[in-house]
Amino acid sequence: MVGGMTDEQKTLAFVVYPGLTPLDLVGPLQVLSALAQMDPGYRTVVVGASTDTVGTDTPLRVAPSHTFEEVPAPYAVLVPGGTVPTLRAMADERLLAWLRTAAESAQLMTSVCTGSLILGAAGLLEGKQATTHWMLRDVLAGLGATPVARRWVEDGSVITAAGVSAGIDLALHLVERLAGRQVATNVQFAIEYDPEPPQGALDWANQPYGDLKPLREHTLRQGLAEHPELLGRLLAHT
């Protein structure tokens, strides 16, 4: 208690685990750290099993600011996705236990890309509408969720975003929800988010899904080789 303040800062916790896709994490982290700079009612933290450096699916290594134990009751949680390492994280009981405990008090449980598969493995998508990377969207049904093809999907306190770059859109939506539209616009100017995809919008009629289908099944089998029951539930929806 400092200066008579009784309100605590609301903690927005970003999860790190080995092998994640760093853009899933850093897009929303940059956006919500800008919110925290503009509004001292919020702080961002990066949580992991330890504060040691872990690898990602790029040559960059990253390190959390806090351990799971140091952040037992965050206001909001964001889980990033990835490929094989994310499927492995679906069976990380320490991560899952932390998510279940956090969800008891958190006002927002969110994910980017295949991070929603981890939320689902923790039992947090049961009966919820949710999304993930377009290539794996249908396997959400194996986790009790109803898959939805949108940039982000809000179902009560659970908000899931589509693949990788969708985390930036999700995060700007969260800023508006937490602090209003003007603050969200200020953050958008701060990160100069005025996208000009050089190849234009994605042409979903020509998505390379057919080419990638064998890769998808290979990824699932590789990530969940030691968890045949879970693998079976997901493969049943491919």
Add this chain to the structure above:
Amino acid sequence: MVGGMTDEQKTLAFVVYPGLTPLDLVGPLQVLSALAQMDPGYRTVVVGASTDTVGTDTPLRVAPSHTFEEVPAPYAVLVPGGTVPTLRAMADERLLAWLRTAAESAQLMTSVCTGSLILGAAGLLEGKQATTHWMLRDVLAGLGATPVARRWVEDGSVITAAGVSAGIDLALHLVERLAGRQVATNVQFAIEYDPEPPQGALDWANQPYGDLKPLREHTLRQGLAEHPELLGRLLAHT
């Protein structure tokens, strides 16, 4: 030399320095690492003064994969931006010396956001068209460049991008330049880059520039306090 191959992989080097804005780095790194996965002719590396972890302008810490000395002749270089720490990096002689040496053989010298100020401090923007974060665009003139208000600006081998999130657009442009449009589209699907900014496009007629002008001068003075000559050159263009 393996299997009679004589061509070496082309190395795309992403620069890390303390205090950077991680989205400037990770957006393009994710895109070009996807290229490297699709085309073994390329590899991405993250370079820094050491491979130790450094802080960013968020609670995330990051660590390079290689030291500057280990990557003396990259095919392409990308320098991310930031706020006060980036201005300090403009006077980091070891970083500037590495950039000047790399520029002698590199086919592409690129930057995101205020990373272009570091390229400029190394003398690499002399006589070039360039851009940076919209708030600091005009100070590029103090580094010998002609400021241009575009998402990214290509002037021969030097390509500079606008603020923070513009690095994703720059990187997809680079993929198309290096590997063609179909590969760029495949990468775009992989990161599901189909932006839907929740607050719409930025309304440049209502940019908060006036409100932020004192912050801009404060940032310049704080970052370059020990380098009055350089500070003077930049302030002359504010």
